[in-house]
Amino acid sequence: MASAAIPVPAISAVYPPARLHFRTKLLPSSSPRRLRRRLAPPLRAAAAAASSPSSSSSSSLSLGAVPGHEVEEFDVTSSGSNAGLLDRVRSGIAILRDVLPGGSWWDLEQIEWGKGSAEVWNSGKKGLSVSAALRRMWMLVANDKLVIFVAFACLAFAALSEISIPHFLTASIFSAQSQQTMMFYRNARLLVLLCLISGICSGLRGCCFGIANMILVRRMREMLYDAILFQDISFLDKETVGDLTSRLGSDCQQVSRVIGNDLNLILRNALQATGALIYLFILSWRLTLSTLAICSALSTIMFFYGHLIQSELEYGSPVRTGCAGAVGTNGYQKQAAKLTQELVASANEVAQETLSLFRTVRVYGTEKQEFGRYMNWLKSLSEVSLRQSVAYGFWSSSFNFLYHSTQIIAVLVGGISILSGQISAEQLTKFILYSEWLIYSTWWVGDNWSSLMQSIGASEKVFELMDLLPSKQFLAEGKQFLLLFDYMTFFLLVFVMICLLQRWQCSEVVQAFSKVSYKGVKLQKLEGRIDFVDVSFNYPSRSTASVLRKLNLSVHPNEVIAIVGLSGSGKSTLVNLLLGLYEPTSGQILVDGVPLTDLSIKWLRKNIGYVGQEPRLFRMDVSSNIRYGCPRDVSHEEVERAAKQAYAHEFISSLPNGYETLVDDALLSGGQKQRIAIARAILRDPKILILDEATSALDAESEFYVKEVLHLVQNRSSVKRTVLVIAHRLSTIQAADKIIVMDSGSIVEMGNHKELIEKDGLYAQLVKRQANAFAC
Template sequence: MRQLVAGDQWIIYGGFASLLLASFSDLCIPHFLTASIFSAQSGEAMLFYRNTKILLLLCLSSGIFSGLRGCFFSIGNMILVKRMREMVYSTLILQDISFFDKKTVGNLTSRLGADCQQVSQVIGNDLNLISRNILQGAGTMGYLFVLSWQLALTTLGICFILATVMTFHGRYQKKAAKSIQDITANANDVAQDVFTLIRTVRVFGTEKQEYERYLKCLKKLADIGLRQSIVYGLWNSSFSIFIILPRFVSMTKAIAVLVGGASIMAGHFSAEQLTKFILYSEWSIFATWRMADNWSSLMQSVGASQEVFKLMDLRPAKEFLKGGEKLQNLTGCVEFANVSFHYPSRKTIPVLENINLAIRPNEVVAIVGLSGSGKSTIVNLLLNLYEPTSGQILIDGFPMNDLDKKWLRERIGYVGQMFTRNISYGCTRKITHEDVELAAKQAFAHGFISSLPNGYETLVGDGLLSGGQKQRIAIARAILRDPDILILDEATSALDAESEHYVKELLHEFRISSKKKRTVIVIAHRLSTIQSADRIVVMDAGEIVEVGNHRQLLSINGRYAQLTKRQSDTID
């Protein structure tokens, strides 16, 4: 936390300077208050007026510097939370894709939101008040020892007991807060899943089941909250024993009056000194209790932020830590050399086994197979979202791991998941609005874009466009990048028959353009879209089982012929 606010230390220094001045003023107030009363009783007018003026100045100083203290620490706390969220978000966005396979979106957003917000009181409230109470408690205790070390020992003993209880209470609150934040993150997961898939929930009528899932998380939170309340009650009782007794008689005051009264009668103590001692002893005990309360709050913040600190300590993915080679000319030759792979989250389940595949420049290669056969995994490896478990991928004869990943991705056009962003999203080359319109026209998206409320300036949400429209925007986005390698992952799955026909023609022209040669890799379930491919690779259970063009694969009457027949039978 100190490192996060290191760039604005003057705010923290200003807060602590105001804290010192405010605490000093507060510590002096009981002394001059008592002195004013007893000087008035003794008839010393000049001394009374002097003490009264000092008392008024101290009250004014305490109010001013207390306000400044709160202002400085609140600003410091705002900076802390802002930079914590910045650091957590910047760390998360640079993690390996496998990290997001293990962590749910709801969990991460909960850490970024609720957990970081839990720290919002650390500087502005907890450390601020703890520091103030430590200063005031130490100051009052020193003053008590000056007045009477015998009486001061009784007050010190009470403060020690309270501090001991405070330590154990703080440890429990720290553990409880961590559990609360973990359960809250799980509850957010449940809610986010339901709200994201609310149409599915409604269709299947599982509202009650989803409600019960969320209710389980709430019950766990309630149980922890109940235990926290019981522990807090026990802690509060320990304070009440020493502060509030029947008939509102303070034990500390009673001891002070008994011992101090005997000292007065023996001539060793004055009534003014005893009054000051009673005021300061009560102040020291209240300072200890307030510090304990703030310590408990601080421990809750620390416990809640433990997972946040773990996320902040994560190192970025390897691709962001090292550069790589940039080829002067990328021809688009892709080769999978004995590649095997399993997802890090499912190490016992092989996804690809000994894949050997060479794709030549300016070649259209289609990859087909049943769901789960490994088609999309090949794309994920080619995009370097994951690294092969064994074997390697070569780009123009160079191992992919030796190339600059960002540079390589800039030369790959990808049409896959329907991602609602503008057409120029991620395009690094210099473009104009005319370039964007041309790409949209080629993807048959210009017509419906022009009909939107603000045309190309429309802010598009997920519910405004249909699936086919989103995919045409994705195709336009790939066209605009002018890539050397074009990957189409189910690019026509959401298009109607007419749009699919035009897009297939477009892809053919896009590939054979005289301006630039491109390698095209198509992942498809609808086999009608890939019949004109140069080669068709058929996959089954993570292995390549057939390779050839459409006619060749039909002639051997193998796996591809079976898939084609099934789709034809479905259509009939």
């Protein structure tokens, strides 16, 4: 923050002494001690300047910069040497007011976010309520009711047996003291029985809740991963990989604590607290009311801890808008947990990006810069954790004070009751034991309620992603089936009504519907004709920039079409639309005369082979990488044949284990990965083959081989197919049947190589530029 100049009004004889106008506001990035240390010198200087004679002629005074703090105005009347002390006292009071519960230091929205993100929250929607979150989680484990029933039954038996132990323990001691032998052995046998029941039921309870926990986290990850996989490509344009992997990993694991840990302990301790309270009333209602007064104060602090420090948020900024609804409604711990998950996801994204581009980082020497990016997020994360820890400290100190106060009150009131003959020593001993049980059970309920709030805070983003509707192309596959079978439509409507009556969430209905195996139109035979009719397109993230403008193009079956143009002219976008990765903003795409939106997208992609600009290999052997995505079972001979057609067989054979060699992106050169990707596309035997700058990573020899593949496609009838080639190296596509030249999202030239050279247009210019570049 910039240095703040603090005005001091001109001193006149009418208003002695001077009135300094300043106030410091503590921001989250500074601790009170550090603030006090930084403020002391400028405050003393200000007071001295105000009291000195020379200050009467000055109209303003600069206190200098106080890093991490902003300066506001309030009146402080200083007089002589007492001004500095008074200012320090008032600044100390302001600091204390900020750090006490409800002060500005607790405001999560003021934390300085890591660089590179202006928005931590995606929207200003109201946070998920506890009941709604628990209902969603229950639906995920509802099919395993037996496990849940056994878990809760064991919980009840364990809690009741444990709450009975102090009674028989005290009775055994006092019966032995009073020489009641039969009573002593009877109580001892009951103690052994209760301990056995408690041990067995506690073990079964932990086992069953652990199984329920495993079921919950597994199904959450299944449904979340399923929801992500069936999203539009534009979804991945907005979401980062690190964020999504964090949701699948740490967030789902945090949410799984709800059943296995939080609810388990909350219900057990709530049941024990209820039993202890009933027993206390039976022993002595006077002592119980005294204890309840303390427990009520403890419960108030627990509630305050769960919902305290709720900032009075100002709406307007992206961060404020996102925080507003959840903080004021669902509690500080829940909101802090949600923010923690967001910050962890952002830190993971930075780490993943840096490690995936490690060679680039090393070459450019930006290790410290990347370390700084990562540390920015960790700093923000530590700010949130600090506030959570301090809040927990407030709670812990309050609990210990109240716990010991309860003991003291019980002893004092109980002692007076014994002296007056109202209760016996045995009853007082039982009362103290059960009051401790009550106070500890209450504490555990509050402590685990705080943990529950954190888990629910982490669940909000997970459920938000799970509720996303699948891409339209997957839902559209059900159209024809529903038209042919009306009874299925009726069944679906009845199913939806039942779900709504049972208060199911929309996501469960949609996910149940999406699991039905519907199919779109499948052509009996794909010829390979492609038509673009008045196609325009804007990317969702850049809605104002038109990538394609009223484009018309017809590709005949078995033609080899080359698409060239300057970078950003829309070549790859054309291919993305044909693959169904995006939908045109206007116009339509026809395949063999059928609109692309009416076709089964899964069937269409089985008939398309695609090689991208930067092919990626999975961490598996070479043979499996070539087989990847092939819709049929293929033999090793077919894999080798495809590799030979892609001129990859020779280098694959030279690998340590040949086709069984384990590879990934880091073990092969760009040209080798490109040829494996071409072999993968050829193995599918597609009717339409798309090479999106597939020769960009090839050396001169490999490029020659790829040109031979294209020549083979053109001249051998047994392997003829429609081929679309996007290339920057124009020498690769000179033999194409037709060359399409694009510029600014439109087709500006069309013809074969010879015709376009004779036109001396954009294509001819591109050829000359490349020839000159190679000549140099």
